[in-house]
Amino acid sequence: MSPNALIPSHRKPRRPSASSRALRAGVTGGFLTLAVTGATVPANAAEKPVSETQEMPTITTALATSAARSADTAEQVAFNYERQALQDSAFSHAAKAAEKHKAEAVKKAKAEAKKKAEEARKAKEAAEARASRSSERSTLSAPSSSTATGNTATLVSFLKAQLGKAYVLGSSGPSSYDCSGLTQAAFSQIGIDLPRVSQDQSTQGTQVGLDNLQVGDILYWGSAGSAYHVGVYIGDGKFIGAQNSSTGIVERPLDYDMPTGAVRVL
Structure with missing residues (x-):
């Protein structure tokens, strides 16, 4: 070592x-x-x-997929909002149009109701006027009424006083008459105002049959409301009327020229 x-x-x-x-x-x-x-x-x-x-690409792909889904979701939400806005706008326009139509319908209904009410009012007034005249005529024509007898006597007396006078179209006396002018003048002697023309006189008072005539009934030729001639029944199957320019005012039997109908105003 x-x-x-x-x-x-x-x-x-x-x-x-x-x-x-x-x-x-x-x-x-x-x-x-x-x-x-x-x-x-x-x-x-x-x-x-x-x-x-190597796990990094897998994480990146998942994030990309999640982002794409989020984008799709956002796009769908935006589409839903847009569709809802369009629906709301359409509903709003429809509601406004319906409200306008409703207002027009209400206005039209009110106008129609007002028109009907006015027509009903006029019809009521006309009916009341007719009823009043009818009541007055019933009082005047009562068998026991001396006034009625006096009225018919005055009426017939006036008509006979006009016999022989001239017929002049459109004239209402005192020297000449046409048919409706004579009846109007005659009834004015007893306080009854008649329309001026034959058509209107044929609808006054109450329609009566030719087999039930009374003195003072107005006879008409043609249909009621469109009569072309009138005269006055004076009893005993006779009438007085302003016939035409050739005959003037005359007294004739009914069968001389049978009338179509008659109205009673007394």
Whole structure:
């Protein structure tokens, strides 16, 4: 043995083994152990970082898919809002149109109701006027009434006083008459106002049959409301009337020219 063998400073340093280097490297490098160990690290341990880096594209694709879905959802929401706005606008226009039509219908109905009410009022007034005249005539024509007898006597007396006078169309006396002018003048003697023309005189009072005539009834020729000639019944099957320009005012039997109908105003 060499005399220097026991002196530590003269000992040859021992070369560390590969495993000891790996261990020191591990202690020194911390998380870099896999890179330093080199061939001593198992193969599957070296591939692990690669698999971890390959997960990134999968995460990116998922994010892209999620973003696309969010965009589709936003587009659908916008479409729904637009469709709802169009529906609301259409409903609003329809409601306004319906309200306008309703207002027009109400206005038209009110106008029609007003018109009918006015027509009813006029009809009522006309009926009341006829009823009043009828009541007056009933009073005048009562068999026991001396007034009625006096009226018919005055009427017939006036008509006979006009016999022989001329017939002049449109004349109402005192020297000449046409048919309706004579009847109007005769009834005015007893306080009864008749319309001027034959058509209107034929609708006055109450219609009576020719087999039930009384003195003072107005005879008419033609239909009621469109009569073309009138005269006055004076009893005994006779009448007085302004016939025409050739005969003037005459007294004739009914069968001389049978009338169409008669009205009673007394």
